Amino acid sequence: MRNKLNYFLLQFLLTNLIFQFQGVTGSVLSGVGLLPIPVPVPVPSLGIIGSSNDKNSDVEVSKFELPFLKGLKVDPLSLKDIVDFVPGWGIFNLGAEVYKIIFTLQNKKGNYVEHILKPEDLRTFEVSNWDPTQKTILVIHGYTEDGSNSPLSATKKIISAYAQAQRPENLIFVDWHELSRQLIYFRSANNTEKVGLRVAELLIFLRNSNYVQNLQDVHIVGFSLGAHCSGIAGHFAGEFLKEQIGRITGLDPAGPGFKNAPLEMRLDPTDATFVDVIHTNAGDLLTTFGTTHISGHVDFWPNGGSHQPGCTLKVIGELVGVCSHLKAPEYFINTILKAKDYEACPCDNYGNFLRGSCACATKVRMGEYIDESVRGEYYLSIPL
Numbered sequence: 001m002r003n004k005l006n007y008f009l010l011q012f013l014l015t016n017l018i019f020q021f022q023g024v025t026g027s028v029l030s031g032v033g034l035l036p037i038p039v040p041v042p043v044p045s046l047g048i049i050g051s052s053n054d055k056n057s058d059v060e061v062s063k064f065e066l067p068f069l070k071g072l073k074v075d076p077l078s079l080k081d082i083v084d085f086v087p088g089w090g091i092f093n094l095g096a097e098v099y100k101i102i103f104t105l106q107n108k109k110g111n112y113v114e115h116i117l118k119p120e121d122l123r124t125f126e127v128s129n130w131d132p133t134q135k136t137i138l139v140i141h142g143y144t145e146d147g148s149n150s151p152l153s154a155t156k157k158i159i160s161a162y163a164q165a166q167r168p169e170n171l172i173f174v175d176w177h178e179l180s181r182q183l184i185y186f187r188s189a190n191n192t193e194k195v196g197l198r199v200a201e202l203l204i205f206l207r208n209s210n211y212v213q214n215l216q217d218v219h220i221v222g223f224s225l226g227a228h229c230s231g232i233a234g235h236f237a238g239e240f241l242k243e244q245i246g247r248i249t250g251l252d253p254a255g256p257g258f259k260n261a262p263l264e265m266r267l268d269p270t271d272a273t274f275v276d277v278i279h280t281n282a283g284d285l286l287t288t289f290g291t292t293h294i295s296g297h298v299d300f301w302p303n304g305g306s307h308q309p310g311c312t313l314k315v316i317g318e319l320v321g322v323c324s325h326l327k328a329p330e331y332f333i334n335t336i337l338k339a340k341d342y343e344a345c346p347c348d349n350y351g352n353f354l355r356g357s358c359a360c361a362t363k364v365r366m367g368e369y370i371d372e373s374v375r376g377e378y379y380l381s382i383p384l
């Protein structure tokens with residue numbers, strides 16, 4: 001367990017070192033010994049790294065005009081039409097690697113027994129316990145996580161919390177561990193594009209096959225890189241179907257690599273009818289993993305949003321920010337289980353909040369049971 005944790009932390013440290021040199025080519029980095037092997041720093045296919053105005057980004061972003069969709073005159077789109085149009089590879093022509101992304105359904109109707117869903121195989125839905133009377137919640141993990149219940153898989157615990165709360169929705173966990181477990185963080189960050197589009201394909205299938213009758217009944221919860229996967233999924237499913245998904249919850253959306261990413265490649269308020277975000281490790285420092293971007297219709301900044309109580313500098317795991325980063329799913333789970341109730345005040349920064357300079361006549365609830373009419377930035381203190 002300790003070895004696994006050290007490996008995890010080593011990846012984060014290496015990642016952030018590279019992040020500091022993101023304008024430098026990988027061959028230069030490897031030449032000066034910062035990389036163990038002469039591997040190029042991955043230049044994202046959609047301009048995730050660097051300015052969206054640089055040459056590489058412009059060329060690659062143009063891919064997202066999706067020209068092959070313009071000639072598609074099928075409305076509504078059926079599964080057969082999709083398969084016929086791009087045989088075998090789904091709507092966005094993502095390649096065989098998408099089969100490494102696993103969708104696992106569990107719900108109350110099926111006693112929360114896990115069942116794998118494959119968008120290309122209708123039988124996997126027919127034999128599942130899919131409950132068409134219920135809404136759908138998808139949960140997407142972050143860097144190096146997987147679908148296990150290991151201590152390092154913080155996001156899977158969100159699904160477990162919904163099950164523990166006996167929630168009736170169709171709960172889908174998106175396991176992309178084969179694409180998220182890259183030694184170089186930016187390779188994983190780059191894969192958020194593929195994961196997001198694959199989730200969009202799933203949503204389009206669910207909608208067109210009437211497993212989901214209204215995208216407003218879809219809620220995606222994403223942690224770290226998974227928050228950006230959620231945004232990409234919401235954006236492209238919405239663009240394709242001409243309707244928005246209901247809600248995205250971003251749990252400390254990843255910062256490194258996304259600072260200058262185009263909006264279609266990161267979480268922002270246009271990706272769903274309602275986007276709520278909890279920031280716990282925001283910053284531009286070497287040791288922070290969350291974005292400083294205001295990313296939702298409502299953004300919560302518990303304890304200022306960068307450093308969380310109990311995450312001191314006593315051990316290296318806390319030094320690199322992992323501890324504070326992981327507080328976002330922890331806080332959210334507490335709200336699902338109604339173990340704690342977090343109320344926040346509208347304010348412009350944490351200092352003013354602490355000084356009592358912001359009017360706080362009406363507090364709003366953070367987390368699962370948020371009032372979806374809430375807008376703006378909110379601060380609160382959460383003690384250890």
Ligand SMILES: [Ca+2]
Nearest residue numbers: 231263266268
């Ligand atoms: Ca977006």
